[in-house]
Amino acid sequence: MNINRKTALKTLALSALGLPSLANKKKAKNEFSQQFASAWKSSESYTLRLYNQMPEDKLDWKYTPESFSWRTQFVHCITFNTAQLCGRLKIENPTEAKSKIKDYWKTLSKADLEKEIKEFYAWVGKIATETSLERLEKMEPYAGEDIPIWRLFYALENHIIHHRGQAICYLRLNNITPIGYIGW
Template identity: 65%
Template sequence: MKVSRKKVLQSLVTGFVAVPSLSKANTNVDLSKYKEEFAEAWKSSKNYTLTIYNQMPEEKMEFKYTPESFSWRTQFVHCIVFTTAQLCGRLNIANPYEAKEKKQGYWKTLSKSELEQELIGFYDWVEKVVTETHTDKLLQLESYAGGQIPIWRLFYALENHIIHHRGQAICYLRLNGITPVGYIGW
């Protein structure tokens, strides 16, 4: 691929113009409105996640489509553990799953309904964290994916991660002959 000097200069100029405007956009957010909007979207995410989760029969909790893939159970446990660790580490708050994670095999011992309760508790915890996090902290920049984003955007990035795993779970349902419930939007 041949890149001209003109293209490189255009890219650099565009970058220098865009970066300051992007950082300003992050500080001009109405965070009271953001918290309301996030809570509404998060409730929808919770409802859809639980709907998808509950479509798989309990005897398929350890289903994997390949030996190296996550099991059905692990798709959801991973969402809980990863999201919680990211938020606790970046917000410097206590991890509500720390004691459970120290118990050898804790997540594997849960029945389907017990894991469902953990999912509900997890979603409720994240909603509480976002609503109780001080505005200054939500505006704080954190390293993420090779760049910097404010904490308020991190919540959306972590929701996007959950959406990714929920999408994989939908494929797991289809591989087991189960037609997933249609998408439940905002």
């Protein structure tokens, strides 16, 4: 290929026009990563503090036969959110093998389930950081509408908030005063 001065200058000029767009994409990715990481860290802290308020002998407590147990509130957050991300991002589900083991989630000690919660939070944080901006911007169906993947991360955090709210009721029903809310 012959490159003359005119072609080289034209290529440089067009490249320069694309740099702000490239810089904006990098900035958008960094902003999402930083903002989500901060919110996610706060979510993990509050979730673990609430989780650890319930005594181990109450892990399988439920207020009605059809309600989730204390344990299931947290297992559900892990397995549902992981499945949602894996399905939409087309990545391997780290909880799938565990879920195939008979009674795996039902037999975890309090400390073992806490470890699973921490691993879940670390995994989601890693996925949020490693997912490309192009993929984060891809639209996916969720709850009756199409949303970008980056918004799915926040929708799944909202799912955790819902179950933490239920966990607060479980604590109160067991005469345990929940810790105060930890904001952002």
